Amino acid sequence: MKLKIEMTKNQALFERAQRHIPGGVNSPVRAFRSVGGTPCFFERAKGSRICDADGHEFIDYVGSWGPMIVGHAHPEVLQAVYDAAALGLSFGAPTAREIEMADLLVRLVPSMEMVRLTSSGTEATMSAIRLARGFTGRDKIIKFAGCYHGHGDSLLVKAGSGALTFGHPSSAGVPASLAAHTLVLDYNAPQQLIDTFAQWGDQIAAVIVEPVVGNMNLIAPTQEFLRTMREVCTQYGTVLIYDEVMTGFRVALGGAQALYGITPDLSTFGKVIGGGMPVGAFGGRRDIMLQLAPLGPVYQAGTLSGNPVAMAAGLATLKLIQAPGFHDRLGAATQQLTAGLSAAARKHGIVFSAQHVGGMFGLYFCERVPQTYDEVMTSDTAAFNRFFHAMLAAGCYFAPSAFEAGFVSAAHTAEDIAATLAAADRVFAGMR
Ligand code: HOZ
Numbered sequence: 001m002k003l004k005i006e007m008t009k010n011q012a013l014f015e016r017a018q019r020h021i022p023g024g025v026n027s028p029v030r031a032f033r034s035v036g037g038t039p040c041f042f043e044r045a046k047g048s049r050i051c052d053a054d055g056h057e058f059i060d061y062v063g064s065w066g067p068m069i070v071g072h073a074h075p076e077v078l079q080a081v082y083d084a085a086a087l088g089l090s091f092g093a094p095t096a097r098e099i100e101m102a103d104l105l106v107r108l109v110p111s112m113e114m115v116r117l118t119s120s121g122t123e124a125t126m127s128a129i130r131l132a133r134g135f136t137g138r139d140k141i142i143k144f145a146g147c148y149h150g151h152g153d154s155l156l157v158k159a160g161s162g163a164l165t166f167g168h169p170s171s172a173g174v175p176a177s178l179a180a181h182t183l184v185l186d187y188n189a190p191q192q193l194i195d196t197f198a199q200w201g202d203q204i205a206a207v208i209v210e211p212v213v214g215n216m217n218l219i220a221p222t223q224e225f226l227r228t229m230r231e232v233c234t235q236y237g238t239v240l241i242y243d244e245v246m247t248g249f250r251v252a253l254g255g256a257q258a259l260y261g262i263t264p265d266l267s268t269f270g271k272v273i274g275g276g277m278p279v280g281a282f283g284g285r286r287d288i289m290l291q292l293a294p295l296g297p298v299y300q301a302g303t304l305s306g307n308p309v310a311m312a313a314g315l316a317t318l319k320l321i322q323a324p325g326f327h328d329r330l331g332a333a334t335q336q337l338t339a340g341l342s343a344a345a346r347k348h349g350i351v352f353s354a355q356h357v358g359g360m361f362g363l364y365f366c367e368r369v370p371q372t373y374d375e376v377m378t379s380d381t382a383a384f385n386r387f388f389h390a391m392l393a394a395g396c397y398f399a400p401s402a403f404e405a406g407f408v409s410a411a412h413t414a415e416d417i418a419a420t421l422a423a424a425d426r427v428f429a430g431m432r
Contacts, residue, residue: 008038008053008054009041009052009053009054010038010039010040010041010052010053010054011038013041013053014038014039014041017041024039025039027162028162028165029161029162029165029399029400029401029404030400032400033165034165034381034385034400034401034402035384035385035388035389035400035401036385036389037389039400040052040053040056040058040392040397041053044073045060045068045072045073046071046072046073047071047072047073047409047411048060048071048072048409048411048412048413048416049072050072050397056395057395058392058395058396058397059395059396059397059412059416059419059420060072060397060409061337061396061397061398061399061406061407061408061420062397062398062399062406062407063407063408063409064271064276065246065271065399065404065407066214066245066246066250066271066272066360066407067270067271067272067274067275067276067317068276068407068409069249069250069272069317069321069330069359069407069409069410070275070317070320070321070409070410070411071409071410071411071412072276072409072411074316074317074320074411076316076319076320077275077276077313077316077317077320079316080312080313080315080316081277081309081312081313081316083312084097084308084309084311084312084313085309087308088308089307089308089309090303090304090307090308090309091308092303092304094306095306095308095311097306097308097311097312097315098117098306098311100311100315101115101117101273101281101306101311101314101315102114102115102117102283104315104318105269105273105281105283106283108249108253108254108318108322109244109248109254109255109257109258109267109269109283110254110257110258110263111242111257111263111264111265111266111267111284111285112267112283112284113283113284113285113286113289114283114284114285114286114289114290115281115282115283115289116281116282116283116289116292116300116305117279117280117281117305117306117311118279118280118281118282118300118302118305119278119279119280119302119304119305119307119310120150120270120278120279120280121149121150121243121245121268121269121270121271121280122149122150122151122152122280123150123280123302124150124245124268124269124270124280124281124282125149125150125152125155125208125241125243125245125268125282126150126152126154126155127282127300128206128208128241128266128268128282129141129152129154129155129205129206129208129241130298130299130300131239131266131282131288131289131291131292131298131300132205132206132239132241132265132266132288133205133206134291134296134297134298135205135239135288135291135298136205136206136237136238136239138202138203138204138205138238139181139203139205140181140182140183140200140203140204140205141154141181141182141183141204141205141206141207141208142182142183142184142185142193142196142204142206142207142208143155143157143158143182143183143184143185143207143208143209144184144185144186144187144209144210144213144373145158145184145185145186145187145373146158146159146160146164146187146213146215146216146219146373146376146403147159147160147187147208147209147210147213147215147216147243148160148161148163148164148210148215148216149208149210149243149245149268150245151171153174153175153178153179154178154179154181154182155182155208156170156171156174157170157174157179157182157184158170158184159171159215160213160215160216160403161215161216161403161404162401164215164216164403165401165402165403165404183196183200183204186372186373186374187209187213187219187221187225187372187373188219188221188222188225188371188372189225189372190222190224190225190227190228190229193207193225193228193229193232194228194232197232197235197236197238201232201235201236201238202236202237204236204238205238205239206238206239206240206241206266207229207232207233207238207239207240207241208241208243209229209240209241209242209243210243210246210247211226211242211243211244211247211255211256211257211260211262212246212247212251212256212357212360213405214246214247214360214404214405215246215403215404215405216373216376216403217362217363217364217370217376217379217402217403217404217405218355218356218357218360218361218362218405218406219362219370219371219372219373219376220355220357220369220371221260222371223260226260226262227262229262230262230263230264233265239265239266239288240264240265240266241264241265241266241267241268242255242256242257242262242264242266242267242268243267243268244256244257244267244268244269245268245269245270245271245280246271246360246405247357247358247360248267248269248270248271248272248273249269249272249273249318249321250271250272250330250358250359250360250407251357251358251359251360252327252358253321253322253326253327255267255269256357259357259358264284265284265285265288266282266283266284266285266288267282267283267284268280268281268282269281269282272314272317272318272321273314273317273318274310274313274314274317275313275314275316275317275318276313276317277307277309277310277313277314278304278307278310279307279310279311279314320410321410326410327358327359329410330358330359330408330409330410331356331358331359333359333408333412333414333417334356334358334359334360334361334408335356336414336417337356337361337408337412337417337420337421338354338355338356338361338363339354340417340420340421340424341354341363341420341421341424342354344421344424344425344428345424345428347425347428348425348428348429348431348432349432350365350383350428350431350432351365351366351367351380351383352364352365352366352428353366353367353368353369354369355369356408359407359408359409360405360406360407360408361405361406361407361408362405362406363384363387363398363406364376364379365379365380365381365383365384365387365402366378366379366380376403379402381402383431384402385402386431387427387428387431388400390427390430390431391420391423391424391427394423394426394427395419395423396419396420396423396424
């Protein structure tokens with residue numbers, strides 16, 4: 001007799017997806033390839049909870065990789081989206097909401113004097129690099145190994161996120177002649193910056209950095225690293241770009257630049273400023289931004305840039321996160337999670353560490369919280385994979401890769417965190 005094995009809905013969807021979508025996903029990390037198993041196909045989410053096609057409900061610590069800072073389907077964000085959508089989905093022409101967004105970004109972020117809106121973080125970083133090159137008349141840029149700045153050609157060199165997860169940190173398809181302009185240094189290694197600038201300083205258009213890295217797991221910067229970077233960029237007339245697509249409005253209202261007290265020349269944003277809709281932005285020094293078309297010679301454009309529905313979602317989200325004490329509460333909840341997970345692991349003798357910066361966190365299956373790419377690469381990925389699947393089975397959805405950061409939202413309650421810690425206690429006990 002032939003045994004008929006029933007597929008779950010997730011499995012059936014994954015099989016169907018793979019027929020016409022490479023790998024069955026539209027962004028590599030989602031495929032679960034590094035952790036194994038079938039990706040969850042999500043159907044709906046509300047607050048801190050997200051539900052898949054098989055009817056499983058999870059406490060969500062991915063939050064669409066950062067944007068859902070006020071929780072999923074927040075009624076005020078939804079209402080703003082409904083209202084905007086009813087007036088038209090896209091005009092390909094200026095709207096008042098874009099001005100409102102630009103004014104708000106300039107008011108909230110210390111370094112911003114002018115802003116240009118895009119449809120994604122990738123577009124924002126790509127455009128910021130072009131602008132820095134156009135402004136300085138130089139070609140070389142510096143990035144740091146394991147930092148990910150979207151998938152623009154110049155930036156897919158020793159990149160983090162999916163590129164790192166799947167072992168292709170430097171993508172095929174990027175012309176060697178272009179990649180040659182990207183110098184890759186180690187994160188948190190200030191002396192390398194000093195030495196590199198001593199050799200190439202007058203040829204370097206930009207340094208681009210995630211001020212807190214969220215794409216090789218979470219790596220926090222040392223103050224000396226950030227300070228040295230600012231100093232050499234100022235000394236050599238190089239444009240310092242903070243990629244705050246992840247950290248913006250999340251680690252503090254004014255982003256990492258407010259938290260660490262360093263003023264970059266340009267910054268890039270995405271995620272939170274779209275409240276879950278596709279958005280990006282880049283901006284900063286007025287003299288640099290004035291080089292953009294139609295005023296200057298650096299071209300940059302986008303049919304859906306400043307899309308009215310996306311602006312509405314972003315503005316509603318930014319309004320909510322300006323509530324007094326919002327970031328203190330978010331940071332405290334995240335701290336409760338990371339401290340609780342560390343304690344549970346310690347209790348069961350699991351090699352584990354964790355940290356958070358505001359509402360983003362890192363979990364590491366290694367002895368100490370890593371500060372560098374090399375240190376994070378010593379993480380026990382097999383242990384992470386066991387943890388990931390056991391937590392998933394227990395109703396907690398973490399990023400399906402040992403090299404991604406996690407995110408907490410304002411909708412995560414004390415009960416959510418307590419339930420997660422109780423699940424982790426059981427999971428760590430089973431991992432001994
Ligand atoms: N690169 C983002 C994570 N660091 C996005 C991943 C995704 O959307 O799948």
